[in-house]
Amino acid sequence: MISAYTGTQVRAAEEPLLAAGQGDVLMRRAAHGLAGAVVNELKSRGSRLNGSRVVVLAGKGNNGGDGLFAGAFLAGRGMRTTAVLTGDAAHPAGLAAFERAGGRVQRLSEEALPGLSDEAARADVVIDAVLGTGAKGGLRGSAADLVEALAGAHRRGLVVACDLPSGVDADTGEATEPVLPADLTVTFGGAKNGLLADPGADFAGRVVVVPIGIEEHLPEPSLRRLEDADLARLLPHPARRAQKYSRGVLGVVAGSEDYPGAAVLACRGALAAGVGMVRYLGPPSVADLVRRSCPEVVCSTGTVSENRVQAWLVGSGMGPHDHEQLTRARDAIASDLPVVADAGALPALPAMLAPHVVLTPHAGELASLFHRLGHGEDREAVEAGTLAAVRQAAVRTGATVLLKGATTLVAAPWGTTFSQADGTPWLATAGSGDVLAGVIGALLAQAGPDVGRFSEVGIKGDSRWAAIAALGAALHGRAGRAASEAASGGPIAAGGIADALPETWGKVSMLSNYEAWKRNSHSQPLR
Numbered sequence: 001m002i003s004a005y006t007g008t009q010v011r012a013a014e015e016p017l018l019a020a021g022q023g024d025v026l027m028r029r030a031a032h033g034l035a036g037a038v039v040n041e042l043k044s045r046g047s048r049l050n051g052s053r054v055v056v057l058a059g060k061g062n063n064g065g066d067g068l069f070a071g072a073f074l075a076g077r078g079m080r081t082t083a084v085l086t087g088d089a090a091h092p093a094g095l096a097a098f099e100r101a102g103g104r105v106q107r108l109s110e111e112a113l114p115g116l117s118d119e120a121a122r123a124d125v126v127i128d129a130v131l132g133t134g135a136k137g138g139l140r141g142s143a144a145d146l147v148e149a150l151a152g153a154h155r156r157g158l159v160v161a162c163d164l165p166s167g168v169d170a171d172t173g174e175a176t177e178p179v180l181p182a183d184l185t186v187t188f189g190g191a192k193n194g195l196l197a198d199p200g201a202d203f204a205g206r207v208v209v210v211p212i213g214i215e216e217h218l219p220e221p222s223l224r225r226l227e228d229a230d231l232a233r234l235l236p237h238p239a240r241r242a243q244k245y246s247r248g249v250l251g252v253v254a255g256s257e258d259y260p261g262a263a264v265l266a267c268r269g270a271l272a273a274g275v276g277m278v279r280y281l282g283p284p285s286v287a288d289l290v291r292r293s294c295p296e297v298v299c300s301t302g303t304v305s306e307n308r309v310q311a312w313l314v315g316s317g318m319g320p321h322d323h324e325q326l327t328r329a330r331d332a333i334a335s336d337l338p339v340v341a342d343a344g345a346l347p348a349l350p351a352m353l354a355p356h357v358v359l360t361p362h363a364g365e366l367a368s369l370f371h372r373l374g375h376g377e378d379r380e381a382v383e384a385g386t387l388a389a390v391r392q393a394a395v396r397t398g399a400t401v402l403l404k405g406a407t408t409l410v411a412a413p414w415g416t417t418f419s420q421a422d423g424t425p426w427l428a429t430a431g432s433g434d435v436l437a438g439v440i441g442a443l444l445a446q447a448g449p450d451v452g453r454f455s456e457v458g459i460k461g462d463s464r465w466a467a468i469a470a471l472g473a474a475l476h477g478r479a480g481r482a483a484s485e486a487a488s489g490g491p492i493a494a495g496g497i498a499d500a501l502p503e504t505w506g507k508v509s510m511l512s513n514y515e516a517w518k519r520n521s522h523s524q525p526l527r
């Protein structure tokens, strides 16, 4: 599990060490980790170190200090280093170390701007160490001009952000442009929220966390990301004597005369995600299509209360005039069973929900939801601050909210939040959300009652609904990526995501089988 923190949490964790006079040690560890990551990245690209050119953009605070110390380490490895000081001052010890190591120092000014931006554009490595967790707002003045010129320039070099790309808010992921997009962000002590939430994540590139000795002082993370080992532990596995009902039945209320395919794709997503059985409820013409496309699905005509299931999926492919389907959706939400409420169900929700109801809006649908709740955020505002928006939506509805995007965020009403970025941009295709709703519905039906499995990885009580939704997003994203990779990186259609899901699931669970085998490998073999 990747844990992320706010800047304030990280600074509080640094406090006891700063009070003990360990500030220099922390900074040198951070700088050493940053320089090491630059060296590793250059080596992995087959670039030589000796003689290659590094430009450190150094702000006046400790972030600039990290950059200057890292520049000193790199100069010691034979690299030609230039520090561009963007403020009226520089970290004194960092600057002294940089100069001792033979680095060249330039001060940024309006006159020097064209020459320095040209030099940075031609450098093999640019280290962005202007602003870190102590920043207020984005880049200003000549530093903003320099970064704007660099961001637009034709560069071939590596851009490495020190702690976080300057201009990205560590706590929220909001970005005040211009921001220099990094290939790699080396972050200290723990990942920052802003690196795992859009739009900050757009600028972060690959994120490497360097431990600096504050880790034992860090509190509960503010944001988490499920990784391979977590997925392997959390995916449900059928018991030896399982039967289809004990494995979980998902009721699907989706599709309409206008969008019958959404019902098919939701059912395909659910079937591919291990559910014991899918029951479909909807208009006869849609039910016909579902039967023909997925003969495994049992189509029912009754009401919600007449169909025994462990979880419901409602809303995919439904419109505001599908009254019968909307009534079923409302009944499902009132049933006290776990529900994933997608697309057409979102405008029909009661004002107050519970955390076992998982809403799956994209940014536009979330903006509409806010409007209905009397909170005027438009789509652009949601996209500019996804983390704040998803948390706000969870607080205001009482539901678990999953905000779909390049980075998918899931928030519980009390703030527990997951961030998953497992997919590919090819996932932005019609029907992809219907498959996702199917996958989450299937997982709710199977894993909902299994409180113990989640608490083993530190996810307590009702926070598991958010974890289940995050698990669904991770599987869906990985299946989409696998489908695209099978097409040599080419495009995918939504059905292809469902087709790739069982193998994706299998590969993830092999990890947990391997862990179990390792635990038991001391036992005597059978003779």
Ligand SMILES: NC(=O)C1=CN([C@@H]2O[C@H](COP(=O)(O)OP(=O)(O)OC[C@H]3O[C@@H](n4cnc5c(N)ncnc54)[C@H](OP(=O)(O)O)[C@@H]3O)[C@@H](O)[C@H]2O)[C@@H](O)CC1
Pocket: 014, 018, 023, 026, 027, 028, 030, 059, 060, 061, 062, 063, 064, 066, 087, 130, 131, 132, 133, 134, 135, 136, 137, 138, 139, 140, 162, 163, 188, 212
């Ligand atoms: N604590 C530690 O020991 C460790 C900290 N570490 C590192 O320190 C970083 C945090 O350092 P920090 O607190 O010095 O803040 P930082 O982000 O460098 O910038 C703030 C400076 O810039 C200024 N400023 C603010 N906004 C501005 C703007 N928009 N445009 C221009 N200037 C602006 C502001 O000055 P002011 O305006 O307040 O006079 C202030 O001087 C952290 O990210 C990590 O890299 C690691 O080494 C581990 C050990």
Ligand SMILES: [K+]
Pocket: 063, 128, 129, 130, 131, 132, 161, 162, 163, 164, 165, 166
């Ligand atoms: K930075």
